[in-house]
Amino acid sequence: MESICPFASTLADAIGQEFGAGPPSGDIPLMPLGQAADMGHAPDGTPLIDPRLFSSAEYNRNPYPYFRILRDHYPVFHDELHNCYYVTRFDDVKTCANDEVVFNTVAKGASNTVLGNTQLELSGPENRRRRNLYGQHLVGQALKLRTPAITRIANELIDSWDTANDPTVCHDRNGVRSVALGKGFANQFPIRVVGYLLGLPDEARGNFYFWYNAMMNGFGGATETHGLGLAARQDLEDYVEELVRVRRERPHFLHDEAGNPIGKDIITSLCDTRIDGDYLSTEEITSNIALLVGGGGETTRGAIMNMWYLLLQHPAQLDAVRADESLWLAAFHEGLRCAIPAGGAQPKNTTYDIEMHGVKIPAGSLVLMVNHAANRDDRVFRDADSFNILRDDLYSGKLLRSGYSDGRKSSHMSFGVGPHFCPGAWISEQEATLGSSVLLRRMKNVRIKHDAMPRDIDGVTLAPIGLVPMRELWVEYDID
Numbered sequence: 001m002e003s004i005c006p007f008a009s010t011l012a013d014a015i016g017q018e019f020g021a022g023p024p025s026g027d028i029p030l031m032p033l034g035q036a037a038d039m040g041h042a043p044d045g046t047p048l049i050d051p052r053l054f055s056s057a058e059y060n061r062n063p064y065p066y067f068r069i070l071r072d073h074y075p076v077f078h079d080e081l082h083n084c085y086y087v088t089r090f091d092d093v094k095t096c097a098n099d100e101v102v103f104n105t106v107a108k109g110a111s112n113t114v115l116g117n118t119q120l121e122l123s124g125p126e127n128r129r130r131r132n133l134y135g136q137h138l139v140g141q142a143l144k145l146r147t148p149a150i151t152r153i154a155n156e157l158i159d160s161w162d163t164a165n166d167p168t169v170c171h172d173r174n175g176v177r178s179v180a181l182g183k184g185f186a187n188q189f190p191i192r193v194v195g196y197l198l199g200l201p202d203e204a205r206g207n208f209y210f211w212y213n214a215m216m217n218g219f220g221g222a223t224e225t226h227g228l229g230l231a232a233r234q235d236l237e238d239y240v241e242e243l244v245r246v247r248r249e250r251p252h253f254l255h256d257e258a259g260n261p262i263g264k265d266i267i268t269s270l271c272d273t274r275i276d277g278d279y280l281s282t283e284e285i286t287s288n289i290a291l292l293v294g295g296g297g298e299t300t301r302g303a304i305m306n307m308w309y310l311l312l313q314h315p316a317q318l319d320a321v322r323a324d325e326s327l328w329l330a331a332f333h334e335g336l337r338c339a340i341p342a343g344g345a346q347p348k349n350t351t352y353d354i355e356m357h358g359v360k361i362p363a364g365s366l367v368l369m370v371n372h373a374a375n376r377d378d379r380v381f382r383d384a385d386s387f388n389i390l391r392d393d394l395y396s397g398k399l400l401r402s403g404y405s406d407g408r409k410s411s412h413m414s415f416g417v418g419p420h421f422c423p424g425a426w427i428s429e430q431e432a433t434l435g436s437s438v439l440l441r442r443m444k445n446v447r448i449k450h451d452a453m454p455r456d457i458d459g460v461t462l463a464p465i466g467l468v469p470m471r472e473l474w475v476e477y478d479i480d
């Protein structure tokens with residue numbers, strides 16, 4: 001398909017549809033960070049937006065000055081080239097996200113080929129019913145009981161560096177160890193945690209990474225990777241079929257570190273679940289597994305990577321976390337506010353003709369609620385473009401679906417807000433903060449391995465985090 005949609009990568013993340021960003025637009029120059037390219041001005045001096053921007057490399061790496069122009073001058077921007085509307089101010093995104101009647105979920109069929117029939121494209125009671133199938137495993141007391149297991153998984157991954165024997169993961173020289181934090185930790189950690197919660201047998205671990213990667217690369221249609229994604233999904237379903245048969249006969253329980261049962265795993269719970277008197281089919285159970293794996297992998301991976309990259313560039317803040325581990329929560333949320341790993345723009349279709357900020361939006365239009373831009377709104381967060389885990393206007397307390405705002409502090413938008421609020425928010429907060437505290441305790445004097453990291457256009461500054469999360473982060477620390 002020809003390039004029809006901006007935000008290709010974030011939108012693809014959010015709905016699993018390949019929109020094809022097309023070649024980067026050569027007409028938008030790469031600018032120093034924080035500065036916007038000059039796309040012309042209206043007679044009254046208002047900066048203009050050239051919609052080719054949205055498929056440019058510049059926008060991908062340095063979107064924040066353009067978010068500012070959109071928020072300040074075009075709170076609802078009609079992009080006639082790509083035929084969609086952007087909503088970028090914090091208050092507007094929040095209002096729209098809470099209005100499921102006017103801003104409906106994206107058209108059916110966008111993600112369900114690879115993941116199967118999931119809640120992603122459903123609204124109202126249909127969506128809620130499906131969230132409830134597994135939701136209780138990802139919140140509250142269930143999480144507390146899993147703390148030791150999550151800590152153990154983090155420690156096991158770090159232990160594996162000692163015997164990695166793979167210089168693309170880890171190597172030692174002169175008392176200093178260099179580690180690729182993605183390959184050596186963050187790429188595997190969330191998947192291992194979700195696999196544990198699901199109750200996947202250890203023997204399936206190798207296949208699990210394969211299913212996950214193939215399905216994640218397989219969104220969209222009519223491509224080779226899509227074909228591989230579908231094959232992986234079928235392979236997973238075949239595996240799950242036998243597992244479901246066994247779990248229905250012999251329920252499987254998760255255990256604490258002392259070997260005491262702490263509750264059924266998610267697959268066993270799904271096997272027990274009935275809707276209107278009928279057990280869930282293998283197809284339905286597989287779709288839920290695929291959704292949890294798909295929703296819980298790349299997102300938390302990217303959140304951990306982005307947070308560490310930002311923290312390591314602010315050593316005083318890293319020292320503050322080292323001195324007071326309770327600050328990991330603030331670091332996690334500030335990291336998410338500054339750089340969303342996935343779902344930076346929520347696509348919705350309008351049900352009715354509406355008007356916002358004087359812009360008429362006809363029924364059936366594609367509206368992108370840009371969480372990423374809302375997070376950087378100076379109307380809500382002071383000096384919003386700077387990373388500051390000690391800022392006093394970001395709420396990092398108990399996660400609330402409706403979001404939090406008391407006029408002084410507000411929650412960020414990175415988990416969405418309203419009826420579709422990310423059901424994995426609680427577990428990803430727990431994973432990222434626990435895993436990171438283990439990492440920091442075990443890496444003495446950790447710092448960025450500058451010579452292994454990509455640079456920005458000046459050839460000196462470290463490359464920024466734009467719309468796409470960090471792929472790799474090389475760090476080094478002292479071993480003695």
Ligand code: HEM
Pocket residue numbers: 097119120121127131138194291292293295296297299300303340341342343344346414415416417419420421422423424425427428
């Ligand atoms: C830092 C990590 C994460 C981020 C930034 C994130 C972000 C998001 C966002 C923005 C949405 C869409 C909200 C909306 O439509 O308004 C979402 C939905 C979802 N997330 Fe997450 N997520 C993360 C972790 C997880 C984890 C760990 C899981 C599962 C274990 C998960 C499962 C889901 C599911 C199933 C949905 C669909 C909810 C629905 O449509 O009702 N996510 N997530």
